[in-house]
Amino acid sequence: xxxxxxxxxxxxxxxxxxxxxxxxxxxxxxxxxxxxxxxxxxxxxxxxxxxxxxxxxxxxxxxxxxxxxxxxxxxxxxxxxxxxxxxxxxxxxxxxxxxxxxxxxxxxxxxxxxxxxxxxxxxxxxxxxxxxxxxxxxxxxxxxxxxxxxxxxxxxxxxxxxxxxxxxxxxxxxxxxxxxxxxxxxxxxxxxxxxxxxxxxxxxxxxxxxxxxxxxxxxxxxxxxxxxxxxxxxxxxxxxxxxxxxxxxxxxxxxxxxxxxxxxxxxxxxxxxxxxxxxxxxxxxxxxxxxxxxxxxxxxxxxxxxxxxxxxxxxxxxxxxxxxxxxxxxxxxxxxxxxxxxxxxxxxxxxxxxxxxxxxxxxxxxxxxxxxxxxxxxxxxxxxxxxxxxxxxxxxxxxxxxxxxxxxxxxxxxxxxxxxxxxxxx
Numbered sequence: 001x002x003x004x005x006x007x008x009x010x011x012x013x014x015x016x017x018x019x020x021x022x023x024x025x026x027x028x029x030x031x032x033x034x035x036x037x038x039x040x041x042x043x044x045x046x047x048x049x050x051x052x053x054x055x056x057x058x059x060x061x062x063x064x065x066x067x068x069x070x071x072x073x074x075x076x077x078x079x080x081x082x083x084x085x086x087x088x089x090x091x092x093x094x095x096x097x098x099x100x101x102x103x104x105x106x107x108x109x110x111x112x113x114x115x116x117x118x119x120x121x122x123x124x125x126x127x128x129x130x131x132x133x134x135x136x137x138x139x140x141x142x143x144x145x146x147x148x149x150x151x152x153x154x155x156x157x158x159x160x161x162x163x164x165x166x167x168x169x170x171x172x173x174x175x176x177x178x179x180x181x182x183x184x185x186x187x188x189x190x191x192x193x194x195x196x197x198x199x200x201x202x203x204x205x206x207x208x209x210x211x212x213x214x215x216x217x218x219x220x221x222x223x224x225x226x227x228x229x230x231x232x233x234x235x236x237x238x239x240x241x242x243x244x245x246x247x248x249x250x251x252x253x254x255x256x257x258x259x260x261x262x263x264x265x266x267x268x269x270x271x272x273x274x275x276x277x278x279x280x281x282x283x284x285x286x287x288x289x290x291x292x293x294x295x296x297x298x299x300x301x302x303x304x305x306x307x308x309x310x311x312x313x314x315x316x317x318x319x320x321x322x323x324x325x326x327x328x329x330x331x332x333x334x335x336x337x338x339x340x341x342x343x344x345x346x347x348x349x350x351x352x353x354x355x356x357x358x359x360x361x362x363x364x365x366x367x368x369x370x371x372x373x374x375x376x377x378x379x380x381x382x383x384x385x386x387x388x389x390x391x392x393x394x395x396x397x398x399x400x401x402x403x404x405x406x407x408x409x410x411x412x413x414x415x416x417x418x419x420x421x422x423x424x425x426x
Contacts, residue, residue, distance in 0.1 A: 314397015
């Protein structure tokens, strides 16, 4: 991959390039869900139908999560240094689609594990790549608003994809879902290639820019060392709180689907689709609200509400393992994840502005999140198998209490840093 010279000037662009780029970014976010997670929550019920138990299902999901966790920081470093960000998305998209089709070929433990690891590694690069391209197109000043729109389109794509997957799985069987994922992958690749290369300022994409106005000289800033991440106290607290949150949250969606379907209270494909659609519909609204609240009151309140949603979600999931329970349980998922999808990238971009390490920071935070998210399916799966679904949901929900304690306990440090401006972050 080509690297960005330290004195690289902003690429020449026309006024309509940015408008075309932002529209293409929104289309990319709509179609990229399957590139990030393969067939996602449908994997659990697909394997359950083929004789797998909850413990092994959680273990292979964790294997993929660990692989993705280990690759997010290196992927962020790659995005910071390369000027081929669009092609990173293209290559990883192709790899994800091919890896998903491996599971259709064989459901052996080795093949499923390899598929999940490959999908996770490819997906690890997509998040920082899209965040970097967005920052490179709209700069720091426009990032919060554009990221909010990106996330709304991403959640809409998840919702539509889940609905189509559920209908196709019910009508033609679970294998049809894999072909839909491939179609979305192709459309995502077309979307990213429609972003004009000259619209992406690769220095701005890594957090090195002047005031962000086109046509003006960039400041001659240089990337700081990686230790800048470890010396940033708000970043460390954010990462720890997110790790605890995702330790509880990661297993909730697939485990709730397994619990209801296993009790014979729902069709496998349609119920799983409903769990995703409800959450994503709420996430669309939550991401737009987060964009507005963050612009007015900063990120601290947005993240506080997101952390508070999980304990309540765990209590409801454990109390009501019923087909109708999907509505309150997944609505709370939509609130938590929807708020974080806007607040976390925006806060990281703000905290690391001027360091040249924005995408490494995005990857590092994703890595720590991944510690929790990757362990969650295995913990949840084995808990469910050993002591039942109800207790498993209560335990998973309680992990976010630690996130709340961290966020409230360090409020004095976090509130100024979360104000949403580089001056406050400093």
